[in-house]
Amino acid sequence: MPHSTSPARSLTKEEFPIIDFRTVDEDPKAVAAEILDAAQNWGFLVLKGHGVPQEDVDHMFATSSSFFNEPKEAKSEKWMNTKQQGYDYKESVFGCTEGMCFGSIADANLTCDNLPSWWNSERRQEAEAFRSKCNELSTKLLKVFALAMGLDQEHFATAHMSGKEPGNVLRLIRYPVLTDPVDPSFPRLGEHTDWGTLTLLFTNSPGLEVQRPGGDGWVPAPVIEDAVIVNIADGLALWTGGLLKSTKHRLSWESLPMNQSRHSIAYFVNADADAPLRVLRKEEGSDSYSESSQSFDATFGDYQAVRMRIIHEKFDTDGTDDELKLDPKFVNLVRNIGVAHGTGVTFEGAHSTEVVA
Ligand SMILES: O=C(O)CCC(=O)C(=O)O
Numbered sequence: 001m002p003h004s005t006s007p008a009r010s011l012t013k014e015e016f017p018i019i020d021f022r023t024v025d026e027d028p029k030a031v032a033a034e035i036l037d038a039a040q041n042w043g044f045l046v047l048k049g050h051g052v053p054q055e056d057v058d059h060m061f062a063t064s065s066s067f068f069n070e071p072k073e074a075k076s077e078k079w080m081n082t083k084q085q086g087y088d089y090k091e092s093v094f095g096c097t098e099g100m101c102f103g104s105i106a107d108a109n110l111t112c113d114n115l116p117s118w119w120n121s122e123r124r125q126e127a128e129a130f131r132s133k134c135n136e137l138s139t140k141l142l143k144v145f146a147l148a149m150g151l152d153q154e155h156f157a158t159a160h161m162s163g164k165e166p167g168n169v170l171r172l173i174r175y176p177v178l179t180d181p182v183d184p185s186f187p188r189l190g191e192h193t194d195w196g197t198l199t200l201l202f203t204n205s206p207g208l209e210v211q212r213p214g215g216d217g218w219v220p221a222p223v224i225e226d227a228v229i230v231n232i233a234d235g236l237a238l239w240t241g242g243l244l245k246s247t248k249h250r251l252s253w254e255s256l257p258m259n260q261s262r263h264s265i266a267y268f269v270n271a272d273a274d275a276p277l278r279v280l281r282k283e284e285g286s287d288s289y290s291e292s293s294q295s296f297d298a299t300f301g302d303y304q305a306v307r308m309r310i311i312h313e314k315f316d317t318d319g320t321d322d323e324l325k326l327d328p329k330f331v332n333l334v335r336n337i338g339v340a341h342g343t344g345v346t347f348e349g350a351h352s353t354e355v356v357a
């Protein structure tokens with residue numbers, strides 16, 4: 001039997017935050033308050049009326065399926081690199097999945113030399129256009145969070161400029177049907193939090209489980225037609241001093257058995273590597289948030305570097321790392337973020353690289 005986990009508790013849809021984004025332009029404050037509430041309590045929400053046209057989502061899923069149905073040799077012509085461009089396959093402690101990644105700054109994938117040749121110019125353009133629609137939505141959401149927290153509307157968005165590294169990552173995902181039993185200790189998708197600031201997740205089939213607020217068991221994320229799942233990732237949790245929750249999620253063998261496959265499309269949003277990571281706090285007697293005077297002198301790039309070290313267990317036993325030259329308190333803060341596992345991968349065979357999920 002593969003990895004056994006306790007089944008997720010069933011939940012009515014009403015309990016999991018489901019928010020309609022259609023009225024955001026008419027009544028931004030009301031929508032922002034709802035989204036903030038969901039992000040503070042669950043760290044997850046289902047967003048309806050998100051503005052990414054459903055026909056684009058459907059087409060992207062169709063293209064994704066065609067790609068994953070190609071023979072392994074064609075898909076693995078280019079293994080994913082450190083910019084998260086290319087194909088990856090894992091059967092490991094992180095999960096049993098395959099992915100096709102379009103990472104880096106806007107338009108970089110149009111000329112990227114690390115995509116399998118199946119991705120001709122028309123298909124690359126589709127992936128880039130989809131990335132750009134996702135970017136519009138994530139920028140809107142970043143503005144909504146700033147509004148809800150009484151910050152300048154651009155506060156989060158200006159640290160996400162589309163021409164800056166590391167950029168956002170579009171990842172087409174398939175959980176394949178598995179005929180050979182996998183190592184019993186491997187999960188379908190290991191429980192983890194995401195590394196960046198926000199994640200958008202499109203899916204049309206069940207399987208994703210989300211930890212309940214307070215860590216009280218797992219619930220299935222509702223699958224709602226035309227909606228997108230939005231979750232807070234560790235970067236935004238850290239940035240907001242833990243106000244916004246970065247919640248663990250996973251797929252178990254019970255939620256997605258070996259004989260079933262599943263497709264999803266994730267868009268991982270990252271802050272710019274050179275953007276300062278100044279923790280926001282609510283000063284006493286104030287309703288809004290501002291940058292804490294006790295913030296560390298660190299950037300989002302430093303944060304990602306620490307995460308990478310954690311995943312590769314490169315720390316000395318006392319948690320410091322000479323190469324990073326960072327305040328050990330910052331390093332510890334990131335180490336103690338709650339999860340610090342991510343979904344870093346070890347590729348099948350000899351392919352090994354450092355990856356940010
Ligand atoms: O495929 C899914 O539903 C979840 C994917 C995910 O959480 C991830 O890749 O970080």
Ligand SMILES: [Fe+2]
Pocket residue numbers: 192193194249
């Ligand atoms: Fe995730």
